[in-house]
Amino acid sequence: MNRTVFPAPVRFSGMPLPRWWAVEDGRTNFAAVRPDSTDLARLIFLEFALVYSNDWFLLPCDLPAGTLASIRGLMVTDVFGERLWIEPAGESGDEAEGEPRGPRPWSMFSLNALGKTGDDAVDGPGPGLLLPSSVPKVAEGPVLEEVTLIRDEMANMVWGVERTVTLPHGEARRGTEAAAEVLAHRLRLHPPQPPAAPAAPEAYTAMSSVPENWIPFIPVHVPDQNRDIRLQRAAMPSVVGGGRLVRPRTSLLREGFDAGRQYFVNEEEVPQAGTKLTLAYNRTRWHDGRVALWxxxxxxxxxxxxxxxxxxDYLADTRPPGQPGQAQGG
Structure with missing residues (x-):
């Protein structure tokens, strides 16, 4: 299929102007973008916006949904009437005769070997552009599970906080309420023994407790690496005692738990701001009226x-409320 189009320069808010003494749009502040050293996507965007944006042109090309398009090349006609045939990068056949074809260079929005496997597979991205079918609107149901991965710099670890859990009858409940109900039920079944009268007003405590909807992730070394780490799911001892450990209740944090497998999270997946995970049902209609639910x-x-x-490693006050030297509420 051949199409004739007119290229137009790429334009976006705040882009550098081609003239030296021109003032850019102040509504976009690129100086406020502060990417991390591993945020490659944001770094590539900034380099394009600040350095190479004036060198790019936009060619309109409308495609139907659910198609795989491949560009053979561009026939460019300049103002002098000369016509130049330009092939996609990496497809010009610069390899020497008899030499094996090397891997294609990196590109964006392309496919890996176009789904080929075996001896016909090509290392690197392919020239095709896949435009999958889509729907105009998707209805999202209530959140069934919500987990927040947050960093605790004081403890040098990451916590998976189960904000919303799904009960056995299918109803969603706040994680703090569900954990408190389960803990109260176990305390009724196994009431703690009354402590003996302490000889000292303060007792040494090795470690305190946290709510049972907080699942710890501890840093461990990546195999065969001395510096790289990843986060491994761990467990906290329950307040009830008896050697019981707190188990995650959401499927997001329970991955591989019932099978006895370890669960790891890449360290870069939990930034300083944390990460929130949600689980919910979605519903939509296809172009032929069929209902899709997932x-x-x-x-x-x-x-x-x-x-x-x-x-x-702290001292806990063992004196009952009301004794001298202890604060009372008013």
């Missing part, structure tokens, strides 16, 4: 760090 998990940006209140 369960989806999504990631969102967190709201910053938090403290679990976990403390180690």
């Amino acid at each position: 369960l989806s998990a999504r990631t969102h940006a967190g709201r910053g760090q938090a403290s679990s209140g976990l403390a180690f």
Whole structure:
């Protein structure tokens, strides 16, 4: 299929102007963008916007949904009437005769070997552009599970806080309420023994406790690496005692738990702001009227760090309320 189009320069808000003594749009402040050293996508965007944006042109090309398009090349006609045939990058056949074809260079919005496997597979991206079918609107149901991965710099670890859990009958409940109900039920079944009268007003405590909807992730070394780390799911001892450990209740944090497998999270997946994970049902209609229903998990940006209140090696006050030297509420 051949199409004739007119190229237009790329334009976006705040882009550098081609003239030296021109003032750009102040509504976009690129200086406020502060990417991390590993945020490659944002770094590539800034380099394009500040350095190479004036060198790019936009060619309109409308495609139907659900198609795989491949550009053979561009026939460019300049103002002098000369016509130049330009092939896609990496497709010009610059390889020497008899030499094996090398990997294609990196590109964006392309496919990896166009789904080929075996001896016909090509290392690197392919020249095709896949435009999958889509729907104009998707109805999202109530959140069934919500987990927040937050950093605790004081404890040097990451917590998976189960904000919303799904009960056995299918109803969603706040994680703090569900954990408190389960803990109260176990305390009724196994009431703690009354402590003996302490000889000292303060007792040494090795470690405090945290709410049972807080699942710890501890940093461990990546295999065969000395510096790289990843986050491994761990467990906290329950307040009830007896050697019981707190188990995650959401499927987002329970991955591989019942099978006895370890669960790891890449360290870069939990930034300083944290990460929020949600699980909910989605419903939509296809172009022929059919109803599609699926369960989806999504990631969102967190709201910053938090403290679990976990403390180690401290003295706990053992005196009952009301004795001298202890604060009372009024």
